[in-house]
Amino acid sequence: MIIYKEISKLNKKFRLLNEEKILLGTDGSVTNILEILFEDICKVETINQKIVDNTNYREVILKVNDIPLVYAISKTPFKNIEEENLREEIKKDLLSADIPIGKIIRKYNLETRREIKSIGIAEVDERLKTLLKTNYNQLPKRTYNIIYKNKILMEITEIFAIRGKL
């Protein structure tokens, strides 16, 4: 996938802000960009967490100054975490509810890469509108993998609710 072309195509049918384009296409930390744009610390609120088929599922809202900005679902396969011989404290942080992955990567100086799988538009239902404090029916979304030692550490889908809040 050629990222700028995907975003340019999407922008033709769904007008994107420059900040949304960057969030959709960056291979850097989203938490970091939210903190830069909203000038305060980014916090994670966990909505749901469950373990199915040896995978840890988490549904979270990223907030800055109590303003909900991103809805994210992450899948963390336990198998990969075990095989990658991560230190116990890193495993603990990865499975804990309240630390953004970007902060874990920085905290432990992990060398990783992010591989974007898809970029598109999410339909926003009533539950999500309430969680994200937004009135928009459609919002930009993407799915990507965080890769460490050639294995998927986490697959993340994000829906960005920054429009109207910048």
Add this chain to the structure above:
Amino acid sequence: MIIYKEISKLNKKFRLLNEEKILLGTDGSVTNILEILFEDICKVETINQKIVDNTNYREVILKVNDIPLVYAISKTPFKNIEEENLREEIKKDLLSADIPIGKIIRKYNLETRREIKSIGIAEVDERLKTLLKTNYNQLPKRTYNIIYKNKILMEITEIFAIRGKL
């Protein structure tokens, strides 16, 4: 360094665009963000290249659609490249004149991290104004390291000339 605080502090004395704030603070690929914002491929034009003290120095301009957007100086210590046991083709690309580092990282699926050292304002002299096709006397700049296997692969200083061109 807490990145968002540095940028917020800088923004008080030198009003930054959101796009500039993100470029100053991201730990992702700058080339990628330029391509997303300017919707075309990002090219490197080498202005100067020299080898001093076993370090490869390069002075380049990043351009999209022939519009100069970033002036960058990179330092690549040969010693680290040798010690990191990189494949010959990767070494060749790293020392070649015309491939942005972000593209090399993606091309070879390298797992890396970027560590920002400083964020500030550059004084723009006449030579730089001509190279960057800008009239601004001051532009945002930063210095960061790209780290691979715990060694500095490259130290990069970037001056961003995107204002007036977005």
